[in-house]
Amino acid sequence: MAELGRAALLVTLGLAVYALVAGAAAAYLGRRRLALSAQNALTAASFSTLVASGVLLAALVRSDFSFSYVARTTSEALPLQYKISAFWGGQEGSLLFWLAILTACGALAVRLNRAWARDLIVWAVPVFAAVAVFFSFLVVVVASPFATQAAPLDGAGMTPSLQNPYMLAHPIFLYLGYVGLTVPFAFALGSLLSGRVDERWLVATRRWTLFAWAALGIGQLLGSHWAYVEVGWGGYFAWDPVENAALMPWLAATAFLHSVMIQEKRGMLRVWNILLVLLAFALALFGTFLTRSGILNSIHSFTQSSIGPWFLAFIALTVAVSLTLLFRRLPQLRSPTRLESPVSREAAFLYNNLLLLALCLTILWGVVYPILSEAVRGEAVVLGRAYYDFFLRIFGLPLLLLMGIGPLIAWRRASLQSLLTTFRWPTLVALVSGVVLLTLGAGSSIPGLIAYTFAAFVLTTIVLEFARGTRARMALGAGSWSGAFFSLLTRNRRRYGGYVVHASIVILAVGIAGSSAFDSVAEARLTRGDSMSIGDYTLVYQSLDERVASNATEIRATLGVSRGDRDLGTLEAGKNAYTVEAQLSNEVGIRSDLLTGEDLFVIAEQVDPDGTVYFRVFVKPLVNLIWIAGFVFVLGSLIALWPNAREQRRLIQRSSEIGLPATR
Amino acid sequence: MTLALVLAALLAVVCVVAVAFPFIREPEPESDSLHDLNDDERRRLELLEERDRALAALKELEFDHRTGTISDEDYRALLGPLRRDAANALRALEPDRAGTPPDKPETREGRPTGGRT
Numbered sequence: 001m002a003e004l005g006r007a008a009l010l011v012t013l014g015l016a017v018y019a020l021v022a023g024a025a026a027a028y029l030g031r032r033r034l035a036l037s038a039q040n041a042l043t044a045a046s047f048s049t050l051v052a053s054g055v056l057l058a059a060l061v062r063s064d065f066s067f068s069y070v071a072r073t074t075s076e077a078l079p080l081q082y083k084i085s086a087f088w089g090g091q092e093g094s095l096l097f098w099l100a101i102l103t104a105c106g107a108l109a110v111r112l113n114r115a116w117a118r119d120l121i122v123w124a125v126p127v128f129a130a131v132a133v134f135f136s137f138l139v140v141v142v143a144s145p146f147a148t149q150a151a152p153l154d155g156a157g158m159t160p161s162l163q164n165p166y167m168l169a170h171p172i173f174l175y176l177g178y179v180g181l182t183v184p185f186a187f188a189l190g191s192l193l194s195g196r197v198d199e200r201w202l203v204a205t206r207r208w209t210l211f212a213w214a215a216l217g218i219g220q221l222l223g224s225h226w227a228y229v230e231v232g233w234g235g236y237f238a239w240d241p242v243e244n245a246a247l248m249p250w251l252a253a254t255a256f257l258h259s260v261m262i263q264e265k266r267g268m269l270r271v272w273n274i275l276l277v278l279l280a281f282a283l284a285l286f287g288t289f290l291t292r293s294g295i296l297n298s299i300h301s302f303t304q305s306s307i308g309p310w311f312l313a314f315i316a317l318t319v320a321v322s323l324t325l326l327f328r329r330l331p332q333l334r335s336p337t338r339l340e341s342p343v344s345r346e347a348a349f350l351y352n353n354l355l356l357l358a359l360c361l362t363i364l365w366g367v368v369y370p371i372l373s374e375a376v377r378g379e380a381v382v383l384g385r386a387y388y389d390f391f392l393r394i395f396g397l398p399l400l401l402l403m404g405i406g407p408l409i410a411w412r413r414a415s416l417q418s419l420l421t422t423f424r425w426p427t428l429v430a431l432v433s434g435v436v437l438l439t440l441g442a443g444s445s446i447p448g449l450i451a452y453t454f455a456a457f458v459l460t461t462i463v464l465e466f467a468r469g470t471r472a473r474m475a476l477g478a479g480s481w482s483g484a485f486f487s488l489l490t491r492n493r494r495r496y497g498g499y500v501v502h503a504s505i506v507i508l509a510v511g512i513a514g515s516s517a518f519d520s521v522a523e524a525r526l527t528r529g530d531s532m533s534i535g536d537y538t539l540v541y542q543s544l545d546e547r548v549a550s551n552a553t554e555i556r557a558t559l560g561v562s563r564g565d566r567d568l569g570t571l572e573a574g575k576n577a578y579t580v581e582a583q584l585s586n587e588v589g590i591r592s593d594l595l596t597g598e599d600l601f602v603i604a605e606q607v608d609p610d611g612t613v614y615f616r617v618f619v620k621p622l623v624n625l626i627w628i629a630g631f632v633f634v635l636g637s638l639i640a641l642w643p644n645a646r647e648q649r650r651l652i653q654r655s656s657e658i659g660l661p662a663t664r
Numbered sequence: 665m666t667l668a669l670v671l672a673a674l675l676a677v678v679c680v681v682a683v684a685f686p687f688i689r690e691p692e693p694e695s696d697s698l699h700d701l702n703d704d705e706r707r708r709l710e711l712l713e714e715r716d717r718a719l720a721a722l723k724e725l726e727f728d729h730r731t732g733t734i735s736d737e738d739y740r741a742l743l744g745p746l747r748r749d750a751a752n753a754l755r756a757l758e759p760d761r762a763g764t765p766p767d768k769p770e771t772r773e774g775r776p777t778g779g780r781t
Contacts, residue, residue, distance in 0.1 A: 007672030011679055018683060030698040036686035044679040051675055122698060198709050265721060267714070336714070410728070410738045411721065412745070418735035468731035475730070654712050658705045 002067060005055035005146040008048045012099065013136040015045035019129035027122045027194065035122045039110050042125055045132060046103035053100045056093060056145050060086050066151040069093060075157035075580040077551040082163050088171045089162050091292050091307070092145035097171075098288065099135040101179040105208075106132065109183045113204045117655075120200055124190030131182055134314050142307055157580035163551070166226035173219030174246055178284040180212025181249060184256070185281035188274050192325040197270065197332050202260055203651060207641055209260075209277075213253040214637035220246050221630040232586025232603055234521070234618050236626065239388040244363050245287030251360040252280035255353045258406075262346045265411055270333040271326065272353070278322045283364075285315050290367070341413035348406035352399060359395040363388065393447045397454060400509055403502045404458035407465065407495075425464060430457035448517030455506045455513075462499050462506075469496070489639060497640025504632035507625050511597070514622025523605075525614045535619045536563045537600055542570065544611050552576040554587070557604050557613045561591060573602040573615070597624040711757050718750035 023038030025031070056069070060083045065071040073090040074083050088097040106128035110121050139145060184205035191201035223243065224236040237243060256276040262269045289311035326333075339347060366383040374380040408422050433456035434449065442449045469488045470481060478484035489496045522534040526541040533539070540560040547554050556574035560567075573589035589602040599620045606614040681688075725742055728734040734742070 001668050004668040004672050004675075007669070008675055011672075011676050015679055015683070026698070032696050032698050033686040033690060033693065035698060037683050040682045040685055041679075044682040047682075048675055048679055119699065196706075198706075199713055265717065267717065408733055410725075410734050410742060412742055413738075415735065415737050415741070418738045421735050422733065465731075465733065468733060469727075472727065472731040650716065654709070654716070657712055658708050 001055050001058065002146040002148045005052045005059075006140075006144065008052035008055065009096075009136060009140050009144070009146070011048040012045045012052065012103070013133070013140050015041045015048065016103075016129050016132035016136050019045065020126050020133055023122070023126035023129055027126065035125070038125050038129070039107075039121070042103065042110060042128060042132070043107040045129075045136075046100075046107045049096070049100045049103050049136075052139075052146075053087070053096060056096060057084065057087055060084060063155065064151070065153075065155050066148050067145075068147040068149045069145045071149065071152055071155040073155070073158060075155040075551070077580060078155075078158055078163070079550065081165070081168055082158055085162070085167045085171075086158060088175065089158065089167065090145075092139065092143045092147075094171070094175070094292065095135060095139050095143055095307075096145050097175055098179055099132065099139060101175055102128070102135060102182055103132055105179055105183055106186070109186070109204075109208060117200045117204050117651075120187065120190050120194060120196055120204065122190075123194040123196075124186045127186040127189045127193075128182065131186070134310075138307060138310060142310060154580065157551075157578065160552070160576060160578045160581055160583050160585035161230050163578075164226055164230045166222050166230065170219055170222040170226055173215045173222060175219075177212045177214075177216030177219055177246070178249065178288055180208055180215055181253065181277075181281045181284045183208035183212070184277045188277040189322060189325065192274065192322075192329050195329065195332060197329060199264060200651070202263060202273065203647075205277075206260060207643075209253055209256060209280075210637065210641050213250060213257060214634070214641065216246060216250040216253065217633055217637070218630065220250065221627070221633070225627060225630075228623075229588060229590065230585070232588045234588075234601060234603060234616065236515075236623075239363075239366070239385055241367050242287075242291050244367050245283075245290040248360050248363055248367075249280045249283040249287060251356050251363075252276055252283055255356040255360070256280060258349045258356075259353050262349050266337050266346055268335045268337055268339065268346065269350075270335055271330065274322075274326055274333075276353075276357075278319065278326075279360075282315055282319055283360075285311065285318065289315065343409065343419070344413045345406060345409045345411045348402055348409055352402045352406060355395045355399045355402070359391060359399070362391040362395070396509075397447065397450055400451065400454045400458065400506070403505065404454070404461040407499065407502075408461055423461075426457045426460040429460040430454065442518070445513075445517035448513040451509050451513040451517075455510050458502065458506045462503050465499055466496070493642050493644060494640050497636050497638070497642075500636030500639055501633060502636075504629045504636055507632060508629035511622050511625030511627075511629060514597075514625065515599075515620040518622075519618055519620045521616065521618050523614070523616045525612060527610075527612050532615065532617065534600075534617050537617075537619065538562050539571070539602070539615070539617065541613060541615070544574075544607070544613065549576075551580065552578045555604075555607055556587070557607070557615075559589070559602060559615075561600065571600070571602055573604040575604060575607060592624055594624070597622045597628075599623045708757070711753055715750065715753035715757060718746060718753055722746050722750060 019038045019041035022034050022041065026034035026038055056067070058064075059067045059070050060074060061080065063070065063074065063076050063083065069090060069092050070086075073086040073093070078086075087093045106125075110125060110128075113121060184201075187201040187205045191197050220243070223246070227233075227238070227243075228236040253276075256273060259269050259273055259276060263273050289308060292307060292311075339350070341347065366387055370380040370382050404426060405423070410418065430453050434453035437443075437449055437452050442452060466485070466488070470484045473484035473487045473491075474481065478487040520535055522532060524530075524532040526532060528541055528543065531538055531540040538561070540562075542558045542560050544555070544557050547556075554574065554576050556572045559571045559573070560569075561571050562568055568591065571589040571591050572587075574587050576585045576587055577583075578585070586603055586605075589604075591600040593599070599618075601618040601620055603616045604613050605616050608614075722743075725734065725739065725746060729736075729739040
């Protein structure tokens with residue numbers, strides 16, 4: 001069936017080229033049927049890509065090793081779920097996955113916004129198509145997932161660290177995030193091409209940006225948890241280039257989601273918003289390039305390939321075209337208003353934007369520095385953890401504080417008296433928290449203490465906002481507390497969903513500060529019966545077992561764990577020896593204390609033939625708050641993402657008021 | 665192999681029909697031109713956005729004042745300009761309904777707005 005896959009991708013390429021050429025011609029010449037035809041081509045491309053994806057999935061599930069891709073990324077013994085995850089685990093498959101999401105998102109975005117932004121869509125379609133042409137060209141010409149060969153008896157298998165349930169979801173979310181950023185980019189470029197630089201492109205893409213941003217955030221958290229439980233080095237984020245690659249577009253999109261409010265409320269930052277969308281999209285492409293080109297050493301780069309130059313050329317072309325268009329439209333992008341005061345909500349959002357962008361560009365510099373240093377000095381110099389941690393504190397701590405300040409200041413300008421009243425309680429709570437934590441010994445890490453104090457400040461502002469809002473809704477006749485609370489959420493989902501997301505970031509910050517600034521580590525080589533201590537914990541090495549699973553031999557050391565006089569049961573840590581892949585992986589042992597959020601984390605670094613094991617043990621306070629923050633983040637994102645029928649009606653009404661015809 | 669080629673041909677045909685569908689459905693349409701906004705319509709769209717922006721800002725200010733997030737002092741200072749902005753946008757839209765082009769709204773200082781961000 002490889003022929004069907006190849007043919008389907010060829011059809012996709014043809015349709016994408018048609019949508020690009022016909023779409024551009026229709027927009028330029030003002031031809032209605034041609035524009036509809038181009039939109040249909042985009043939808044059809046989505047269908048043909050789906051067919052190609054189906055062919056590859058079937059080959060993976062059936063272990064059809066006549067497909068080179070299947071033979072390279074899976075084996076007969078690989079469990080079914082990982083055969084499926086191999087679809088996005090290898091280079092060619094992941095590019096096809098990109099294309100499938102891209103065409104589906106493009107077709108859906110066009111369909112959902114047809115009722116009120118048709119004139120804008122006409123110009124967005126060729127942009128979607130241009131991106132689709134690039135990716136379909138890659139999978140047809142450069143890296144086809146349907147290359148065939150004489151089928152070997154078995155495949156090469158999958159990298160052991162990828163054989164983890166998180167790999168079923170983490171890459172999907174990341175790709176949804178990367179590709180989802182194409183939608184705001186296409187509409188932003190469409191608005192520049194058409195000269196319709198009114199706020200419709202923002203409204204058309206706001207939810208898409210939020211969706212892509214939420215998906216990227218969830219993908220990164222899943223990836224962090226995967227690294228924590230699977231990679232086995234004792235952490236969850238290592239400032240690895242590929243981790244940074246996902247973080248950078250997320251930071252740019254975060255900045256955009258804040259600055260877009262300034263444009264909506266005050267008509268300002270029009271050029272800035274387009275630049276942020278462009279940056280987020282270019283960084284999403286750069287992220288895919290980093291992951292797939294193998295240009296940088298990373299624990300996540302599973303491929304070495306020749307697609308790098310293609311990506312770089314496409315990124316350069318995208319940036320050049322976008323900036324040229326932006327420059328041409330500058331006169332139309334003049335803002336009708338100006339910043340009235342440095343103490344106002346828009347100013348706070350602007351500071352937030354500058355800090356986010358500074359952090360994003362600092363990370364970008366850290367990522368490209370090894371490449372640049374190698375090009376200039378012939379030696380790749382890697383900027384280590386200290387570099388990133390330093391800038392995270394410099395930019396991240398003020399950002400944390402601004403999360404509490406920004407939403408509570410008035411638009412336009414705020415008086416000193418007003419600020420004193422608004423921030424009286426949050427400041428008091430923060431100061432008390434800081435003093436209490438200092439007394440409890442949190443002063444061993446000043447950045448950690450500052451993070452906790454700021455977190456207390458922000459959480460208080462959020463709680464106060466919900467309490468005051470609920471009380472106001474009750475006064476407006478919303479009935480009970482629960483009814484008023486629900487009414488508050490549903491009447492302004494973006495605002496209160498945003499607060500929930502802010503709460504998740506605060507919880508995340510507390511988790512990161514606790515687990516990185518206040519953690520402890522102990523190492524020991526133990527024989528059976530030996531014990532070691534860390535903090536209040538005592539671990540006794542009890543036994544070493546070996547068992548055979550379907551695709552690996554599992555070696556596990558069992559440790560008895562106690563805390564003071566309390567027996568906490570046993571913990572297993574060890575290694576898996578993968579037969580087909582001929583590789584070893586660390587399988588860590590984790591004991592979570594759900595009350596304190598603390599983890600006891602055990603790595604069996606080295607298992608000797610005589611049964612001696614070299615253990616490395618961590619105690620990570622509050623680390624589970626990071627994963628809890630993920631759930632809160634999802635909740636906040638869902639609240640903010642929920643469709644707003646009133647807004648849709650208002651937009652359609654506005655379009656009809658200027659005589660934009662309904663879509664056919 | 666044969667089945668794959670048949671399926672591929674079928675897929676290609678379906679896609680071609682989908683692409684050609686607008687022309688098949690309307691072989692000889694009354695008008696094939698896209699509606700393009702003229703300068704007046706664009707100006708009107710901008711005014712509608714300004715109107716909606718001002719009204720939404722007023723609504724938010726009222727609610728923030730009610731919750732206590734905005735103090736009385738700030739509320740009084742902001743209410744007037746916001747009302748003026750909303751009134752300006754509404755006034756600028758009015759003449760258009762009588763068939764004349766809308767005015768350019770004025771800022772609080774009475775000058776036309778401008779400036780690049």
